Amino acid sequence: MLATIRKMLTSAPHAPPSAATIAAAIDHLDVKMVEARAALAAADDRRADAVLLGDAAAADVRQTITALAENLTDLTAARDRLVERLASARAAEAEVERQARYDAAKAAAEAASKALRSKYTPAIATLRSLLRQLETAQALAEAANADLPEGAAPIGDPEIAVRGIPWQHAEVISETKVERWVQSGGDPRFPVSIEDEAKLKVTGTDRAVMMVQRPIGGGSVEHTSIPYERVKLIEIVKRPGVGGQVAPQMRDLHLPGLRLSDGTYSPPGYFAGHAAIIALLDEAERPVSAAAAAVNAPEPVTEYRAVPIEASATRDRFELSLPATAEAA
Structure with missing residues (x-):
């Protein structure tokens, strides 16, 4: 009866059956136990008739009942052991999944650290170089705009030209002659809406x-009439002007170096001039001396803790463990 279950649980060396396989074996075993209980109940039901037929018949039924009861006991014991193995298999598989997640996370963390070491410093250097170029160009543009050649247009901010929205003047799309209703003596700029004309x-x-x-x-109201007249107007459809909009500027970025001891560019404030920002970039890019980059090791400290000594017949105490020099003193 257990041959099918044994076959289900047979696995290659060092490859124990999975939790799903063990669970399937338990389900199969449950079916067999139901069949065994039914067979045992049927045999027990035949006991009385067998006794009435004679000793030989009664002996056969008793032998059958004993065999069926032992088989049911074996099946119950096997099921209990499979339940234990199922719990162990599920715990082992959960541990495998945890280990796999851990290994993947560790590999991702190591890859990120490696990428940071190899790519961060060049990326920061590129951003600092770009910021320096922008600040220099903006300073030159401001100086040129302050003394423009005759007929020359002012030079726009190079960063706003790329990352912002430049000033857009109002644009007339169409002009059409129309007839609309206007309140008598009212402002012709505000005719009655098409919905209210009804x-x-x-x-x-x-x-x-x-x-x-x-x-x-x-709580009373009065009814009155408002006179309107139909007049000729020019309906103008236009796109309104839009003021320039600026994204957060490069000068507002915080650009730290890779290590704690590396130079860092921090925003100097909204009203800082171009020269001040370039000076901060110079400071951030200046090599840090070995002495400044070194991290001082902490000084050693002395700690004490109470340790137990063996209890005597008359006392049970703790003694303080002191350095050898203190004990000698």
């Missing part, structure tokens, strides 16, 4: 009124 009641040529309600106090 509320107008035409009273004559190019004349109309709109009935409205006005509160007069005490």
Whole structure:
């Protein structure tokens, strides 16, 4: 009966069955135990009839019941052992998964550290060089704009030209002659909307009124009419002007070196001049001396702890462990 289960659990050397295989074996074993219990119940049900038929028949049934009971005991014991192995297999597989995640994370961390060591310093050097170039160009542009040649257009900020939105003047898209209703004596720039024209009641040529309600106090309202007239207008469709917008500037970046002791460029403030920023870049790029880069080792310290000594018949105490020089003193 256990041959199928034994076959399910047979595996190559050093490759124990998986948790899924053991679970399947337990399911198969559960089916066999149900069958065994049913067979044992049927045999026990035949016991009384066998006794009435004679000693030989009764002996055969008792032998069958004993064999079935032993088989059920064996199946129960086997199932209990498989449950233990299932728990161990699941724990082992979970550990394999944890180890795999750990190995992958460790490899990713080592790769990131390697990339940082090889790529960070050149990247920072590139950004600092770019910032230096921008600041120099902006300083030259400001100086040139302060004394422009005749007819020359001012030079725009080189960073805003790439990373910002330059000033855009208003643009007229179309101009069309139209006829619209306007309140009599009102501002022609604000004609009645197309939706509200349905509320107008035409009273004559190019004349109309709109009935409205006005509160007069005490919860009462009065109905009044507002006169409108139809006039000729020029409908102008245009794209409004947009002021220049600037992304965070390069000068606002914090550009530390790779190591703690390396030079660092930090933003000097919004109103800092170009010369001040270039001076900060010079300072950040200046090689750090070996003495400044060295990390001082901490001085050794002395600590004490109480240690137990063997208890005597009359006392149980702790003695303080002191340095040899102190004991000698």
